[in-house]
Amino acid sequence: MSTPSAAPSRRDQPPRLSAVVSDWLAEWGRVVIETIVGLGEWALFTVSVFRWLLLRFPRWETLFPNFYQVGVNSLPVVALTGAFIGMVLAVQSYYQFRQLHLETHLGAVINLTLVRELGPVLAATMLAGRVGSAIAAELGTMRVTEQIDALGSMGVNPIHYLVVPRFLACLLLIPTLTIMADFMGVVGGYFYSVVILEIDKHHYWDNTKNFVGAFDLFVGVFKSMFFGAAIALVSCHRGFHCQPGAEGVGRAATAAFVNSFVLILALDLILGIVLDGIYYTLWPEGNTLI
Amino acid sequence: MTPSDRPSDRPSAWNAEETERLEREPRGSAVSPAAPPVLEARKLHIEFGRQPVLRDVSLKIPRGQTLAVIGESGCGKTVLMKALIALVRPTRGQVLFDGQDLAKLSDKELTDLRLRYGFVFQNAALFDSMTIGQNVAFPLRQRGNFDRKEGRRTVIERLQQVGLSENVLSKKPAELSGGMRKRVGLARALILKPDVLLYDEPTTGLDPIMSDVINQLILGTRRQMPVTSVVVTHDMHSARKVADRVVMLYPLARLDPDESQVIYDGPPEGLEDHEDSRVRQFVRGEAGERLRELAAP
Numbered sequence: 056m057s058t059p060s061a062a063p064s065r066r067d068q069p070p071r072l073s074a075v076v077s078d079w080l081a082e083w084g085r086v087v088i089e090t091i092v093g094l095g096e097w098a099l100f101t102v103s104v105f106r107w108l109l110l111r112f113p114r115w116e117t118l119f120p121n122f123y124q125v126g127v128n129s130l131p132v133v134a135l136t137g138a139f140i141g142m143v144l145a146v147q148s149y150y151q152f153r154q155l156h157l158e159t160h161l162g163a164v165i166n167l168t169l170v171r172e173l174g175p176v177l178a179a180t181m182l183a184g185r186v187g188s189a190i191a192a193e194l195g196t197m198r199v200t201e202q203i204d205a206l207g208s209m210g211v212n213p214i215h216y217l218v219v220p221r222f223l224a225c226l227l228l229i230p231t232l233t234i235m236a237d238f239m240g241v242v243g244g245y246f247y248s249v250v251i252l253e254i255d256k257h258h259y260w261d262n263t264k265n266f267v268g269a270f271d272l273f274v275g276v277f278k279s280m281f282f283g284a285a286i287a288l289v290s291c292h293r294g295f296h297c298q299p300g301a302e303g304v305g306r307a308a309t310a311a312f313v314n315s316f317v318l319i320l321a322l323d324l325i326l327g328i329v330l331d332g333i334y335y336t337l338w339p340e341g342n343t344l345i
Numbered sequence: 346m347t348p349s350d351r352p353s354d355r356p357s358a359w360n361a362e363e364t365e366r367l368e369r370e371p372r373g374s375a376v377s378p379a380a381p382p383v384l385e386a387r388k389l390h391i392e393f394g395r396q397p398v399l400r401d402v403s404l405k406i407p408r409g410q411t412l413a414v415i416g417e418s419g420c421g422k423t424v425l426m427k428a429l430i431a432l433v434r435p436t437r438g439q440v441l442f443d444g445q446d447l448a449k450l451s452d453k454e455l456t457d458l459r460l461r462y463g464f465v466f467q468n469a470a471l472f473d474s475m476t477i478g479q480n481v482a483f484p485l486r487q488r489g490n491f492d493r494k495e496g497r498r499t500v501i502e503r504l505q506q507v508g509l510s511e512n513v514l515s516k517k518p519a520e521l522s523g524g525m526r527k528r529v530g531l532a533r534a535l536i537l538k539p540d541v542l543l544y545d546e547p548t549t550g551l552d553p554i555m556s557d558v559i560n561q562l563i564l565g566t567r568r569q570m571p572v573t574s575v576v577v578t579h580d581m582h583s584a585r586k587v588a589d590r591v592v593m594l595y596p597l598a599r600l601d602p603d604e605s606q607v608i609y610d611g612p613p614e615g616l617e618d619h620e621d622s623r624v625r626q627f628v629r630g631e632a633g634e635r636l637r638e639l640a641a642p
Contacts, residue, residue: 110453201470204432208464208543209484209533210456 100214100292104222107215117220125186125221126228130235132185133178137236140173141165141243149252159258163266165244170267174237175275176323179282182229183315187290190221191311194294195304203295218295222287229283230276237275270334278326285318382441383408383573384429384541389438391424397597398424400606401438404592408540411567411574413588413613415581417627420594421606422577423467426543429575430462431455442541460488463534463572467546469526471518471533477504478514481533488537503532506569507562524555531562535570542566544576548583556583563587581628585613593624 144165152158194217197203206213249256290311297307382405391399398421406412414422427433428440431447440447442458450458471480481500485491501511507528518526527547534542544563548556560583567574578584584591593609593616600606609616609624616628626633 200468200473201466202472204427205464205466205470205472207432208430208459208462209487210459211487212452212456 096296097288097292100295101288103214104218104288104291107212108219108222111215113215113220113223117216118223121220121224122228124189125182125224126231129182129185129228129232133181133232133236134239136177136181137169137174137239138243140177140236141169141240141245142247144168144173144240145244145247145252149248158252158254160262161248161252161254162244162259162261162263165248166241166263166267167271169240169244170237170271170275172275172323172327174240175233175279175282176319178229178232178236178279179286179319180316182225182232182283183286183290183312183319186225187286187311187315188308190287190290191294191297192304192308194291195297195307198295198297199299199304213295218287218291221291222284225283225287226280227283229279229286233276233279237272270338274330274334277330278323281322281326282319285322286315289315289318381408381444382406383443384575385439385441386425386429387439387441389425389428389440390436391421391428391433392436399428399435399594400597400600402594402606404607406573406575408573409571411563411576411587411589413576413578413584413591414594415579415584415591415627416594417579417596420596422579422594423545425594426545426575426577429541430459430464430543460484460537461540463537463539463542465527465530465534465542465544465547467549468523469518469530471526471529473518475517476514477516477518477521477529480518480529481536484533484537499536500532503536504529506535506566507532508558524551524558527551527559528562531559531566535566538570540573542572542574544574544578546578546580547576548578548580556580557586559583560586581616581630585616588613591616593627595623 145161148161148164149158152161152164194203197217203213203217206216245256245259248254249259293307293311293314297303384404384406386402386404389399389402389404390397402421402425404412404425414425416422424433428435431440431450434448442461445458447455447458471477472483475483478497478500481503482491482496485496485499500514504511504513509525509528509532513521513525513529518529521529531547547559547563551559563574563576564587566572574587576584576587589612591609591611591613592607594606595604595608597606608621609619616624619625619628622633625631
């Protein structure tokens with residue numbers, strides 16, 4: 056008679072290498088397929104949003120509360136962030152520039168960085184955190200409590216009613232938020248550089264004028280519209296495909312922010328390369344800081 | 346808000362005579378099985394991912410009939426009802442409304458067609474950012490040509506139809522009890538005078554008295570307007586009371602591959618003594634072999 060100690064069962068034996076590899080491959084295959092399916096769903100969702108946007112313009116009664124939520128309510132936090140970033144840039148750059156006796160160039164560095172990069176990216180990040188998560192949580196709760204199904208059952212297309220107004224609000228109001236972040240950043244940078252560090256204000260502005268042009272402002276504002284669209288589409292999609300329960304809503308809100316943030320950075324890189332290419336094609340001489 | 350502040354849970358528009366009259370009234374006799382179906386499911390098959398929920402379910406619902414769909418949790422009752430209004434797309438098979446295949450309609454056509462439905466959701470699915478008045482008026486506003494004065498009158502009329510006074514108009518859904526929210530959901534579903542009313546577990550989570558109130562409202566609605574109703578429920582008292590016909594679905598996981606998912610289709614009176622023990626057990630609420638399954642390691 057065999058005993059467990061004499062003949063170990065299959066469960067006690069170590070797994071074969073081939074089984075481990077096939078499990079690992081299956082797991083990765085599942086992740087890849089789920090990612091592709093997710094991207095496909097998001098692409099279809101995006102197409103549907105644009106189709107409804109062109110098919111029928113949303114009513115003002117659905118647009119106005121979203122414009123207020125995205126634009127007016129986000130303004131203080133974006134302005135505050137912009138002001139602090141302007142001052143932080145001055146603090147971080149001053150000592151390096153002083154060693155080269157280029158303190159007066161701080162204005163160019165701070166303001167160029169703000170209008171091209173940090174203004175739009177920070178405004179978008181704040182919007183993703185404040186509005187994107189809220190959109191995902193709100194739509195997720197509506198999904199879980201069947202309010203989205205209720206809209207559909209009453210002859211209302213949920214994408215037209217819920218997503219298109221939020222998309223328009225993010226797309227059209229993020230440029231104003233970006234301009235506000237830029238403005239407050241410029242004020243913050245000026246305050247710290249001129250008032251605290253006592254840099255000559257004439258040269259500070261003169262250098263800014265020489266290196267920051269209308270195209271730089273355009274780059275920041277133009278990029279921000281892509282960021283706004285990405286935030287709305289990602290957040291609404293996460294809310295629409297929310298898993299049941301409180302955990303599902305929480306995950307949707309978190310995923311909305313994380314995915315939006317990653318997408319903002321990826322778009323920033325791509326648009327930066329494209330717009331720089333356009334700039335140096337139009338103005339081959341360009342501006343050099345030093 | 347204290348409970349005493351809340352408007353009364355009990356409907357005011359209903360009285361004992363009305364209730365008795367509705368209960369005495371024969372049901373089903375007016376609906377001929379040969380009447381052309383207003384709703385039809387043909388070999389409906391629905392899967393979520395790789396999980397099949399409905400398999401080859403066929404169903405014809407004649408105009409004016411009240412059909413109760415019963416079955417244990419997870420058997421696909423709600424999915425079937427959502428497929429009947431195209432909120433869930435079938436993997437295979439068709440759903441026809443007045444002979445029109447819902448899958449072949451464009452988004453706009455489907456949107457317009459859904460105005461002929463009313464859907465009462467399990468938890469009412471009221472929009473919590475809106476007041477009760479705005480919730481009930483919502484379908485009217487979305488249809489267009491909304492006249493504020495006329496709309497308010499219609500909303501009050503529908504609320505009274507489900508036994509609620511106009512005091513609730515300015516309240517938010519969170520301020521109402523579960524029974525009242527369900528009645529508001531019914532008022533919202535009735536506002537456009539639909540041809541088909543779909544009720545998803547209308548009595549679930551309610552006390553017996555309020556359950557009966559909802560049953561009476563379903564009967565009363567049918568009396569007041571020529572509506573075809575589908576009631577998804579596992580409340581047998583409710584099914585017997587409101588339905589002309591009962592269809593029982595069985596979970597796919599417990600069926601053989603060649604077995605039909607519809608294990609009963611007939612009048613409510615035939616449920617109790619049906620030859621299929623699964624039907625009898627469900628109707629009587631007996632766990633039977635399920636207890637032995639649970640006890641098994």
